[in-house]
Amino acid sequence: MTGMSARTTAAPTTAPSGAPAGTPKIGLRERKKIQTRQAIRRAAYRLFDEQGYDATPVDRIAEAADVSPSTVFRYFPTKEDIVLTDEYDPLIEAAIRARPADESPLRAIRHAFLESLRAICEDPQERADLSARARLLRDVPAVRARSMESMSATGRILAGVLAERTGRPVDDLELRIFTGAVLGAFQEATMHWGEHDQQGELLDVVERTLDVLERGLTL
Amino acid sequence: MTGMSARTTAAPTTAPSGAPAGTPKIGLRERKKIQTRQAIRRAAYRLFDEQGYDATPVDRIAEAADVSPSTVFRYFPTKEDIVLTDEYDPLIEAAIRARPADESPLRAIRHAFLESLRAICEDPQERADLSARARLLRDVPAVRARSMESMSATGRILAGVLAERTGRPVDDLELRIFTGAVLGAFQEATMHWGEHDQQGELLDVVERTLDVLERGLTL
DNA sequence: CATCTTTTGCGAGTTACTGTCACTTGATAG
DNA sequence: CTATCAAGTGACAGTAACTCGCAAAAGATG
Numbered sequence: 402m403t404g405m406s407a408r409t410t411a412a413p414t415t416a417p418s419g420a421p422a423g424t425p426k427i428g429l430r431e432r433k434k435i436q437t438r439q440a441i442r443r444a445a446y447r448l449f450d451e452q453g454y455d456a457t458p459v460d461r462i463a464e465a466a467d468v469s470p471s472t473v474f475r476y477f478p479t480k481e482d483i484v485l486t487d488e489y490d491p492l493i494e495a496a497i498r499a500r501p502a503d504e505s506p507l508r509a510i511r512h513a514f515l516e517s518l519r520a521i522c523e524d525p526q527e528r529a530d531l532s533a534r535a536r537l538l539r540d541v542p543a544v545r546a547r548s549m550e551s552m553s554a555t556g557r558i559l560a561g562v563l564a565e566r567t568g569r570p571v572d573d574l575e576l577r578i579f580t581g582a583v584l585g586a587f588q589e590a591t592m593h594w595g596e597h598d599q600q601g602e603l604l605d606v607v608e609r610t611l612d613v614l615e616r617g618l619t620l
Numbered sequence: 621m622t623g624m625s626a627r628t629t630a631a632p633t634t635a636p637s638g639a640p641a642g643t644p645k646i647g648l649r650e651r652k653k654i655q656t657r658q659a660i661r662r663a664a665y666r667l668f669d670e671q672g673y674d675a676t677p678v679d680r681i682a683e684a685a686d687v688s689p690s691t692v693f694r695y696f697p698t699k700e701d702i703v704l705t706d707e708y709d710p711l712i713e714a715a716i717r718a719r720p721a722d723e724s725p726l727r728a729i730r731h732a733f734l735e736s737l738r739a740i741c742e743d744p745q746e747r748a749d750l751s752a753r754a755r756l757l758r759d760v761p762a763v764r765a766r767s768m769e770s771m772s773a774t775g776r777i778l779a780g781v782l783a784e785r786t787g788r789p790v791d792d793l794e795l796r797i798f799t800g801a802v803l804g805a806f807q808e809a810t811m812h813w814g815e816h817d818q819q820g821e822l823l824d825v826v827e828r829t830l831d832v833l834e835r836g837l838t839l
Numbered sequence: 840c841a842t843c844t845t846t847t848g849c850g851a852g853t854t855a856c857t858g859t860c861a862c863t864t865g866a867t868a869g
Numbered sequence: 870c871t872a873t874c875a876a877g878t879g880a881c882a883g884t885a886a887c888t889c890g891c892a893a894a895a896g897a898t899g
Binding site: 647648649652679697698699 | 853854855856857864865866
């Protein structure tokens, strides 16, 4: 959500030299970069889990990932970003675009979010990360704070897609109010989920969130 | 919104010894505290305006306010809090409580917010602060980030009041989705206002925000 | 192999905090 | 008015998250 890229979880540690046809020629350099990024993130998640976020200096993460501290900062501009980096935004954007044009914005968002989330949850690794992230989001104020930037980035993307859909200008006040409401609702909902030990499926939470929104915010 | 207190702008620099009846006996100590707090905040706002937020170390603020750096941190736990501290939450809470019980949550919120905002804007000093804050919120990511904590504090208060009103438990998922949506909408709306040089009355922005919410988030 | 570019590590510096302790200053009882 | 107590303040030392510049290492390319 912060506009970084990360991939993988795919290749089983080492790619054989004779790359199969599908790979569009990816150099060793980029592969190493991805590997390093992943190593840092893994090390961080593990250490955060073991000894807590605040008690884990970046230096120690670097050590565990076997890179220098400066390298960590080269990959992640802030410590919080190690936690928050994901690449869901383009997924969601694509999913909304794929919805029929005559669908209402809220319905399109509902289906798009559900589909994206389902896709993400298929990968058990990704699912575990999601869970860990929710825990950190619950426990660490700094992470929570920084997550706001992520959210507003998502908001801009959402506004962009909806602008096309509705013919409104991207910076329309009403449009931004709309996206703000939707994302604010999600934020609180996932927070609630995290605070209650993640009981129940996140998918259900998404559904209930959109129920409230579509029902017109009547309590 | 962060749960701190601040007051004044009132007394014309020096309170005469024979305090008039109205004052409920306030010691010199507390008066000084308020004064110091105000001095720090004033100095900070001025310096931020002159040379920018990031370019103004806390030490310089302390210097300008004629206190030690440690004192600054005693009054404001973080640099961002110098900007974000306000005492609007209790105002809003009281305003909502004052609304008739049969009014819908959204209508109650509308009137409460409008009344509170009107009250705040009466004081020109307060109005200027609001404006400066909006500018910093627009320009400084760190401030924006920290404002999320404020918002979730406001959210908890809002949830508390609405729980009473609707008979729902305070931690009800639907209730939290509701408050999330409302505050998210406001956040984006005021952001929009700030990004567009604060043109138009903030009151109108509040109205339009609630229009969108009450209309049921149809775009 | 030689060269160019990207990535990495190192070291020094800045700044936002945190904690401790001694000192000052407003409140208060006699 | 003075002695005493509590609260607020400042100086100091320490930690950790960054930032910057530079030189060495490693992948890409002809």
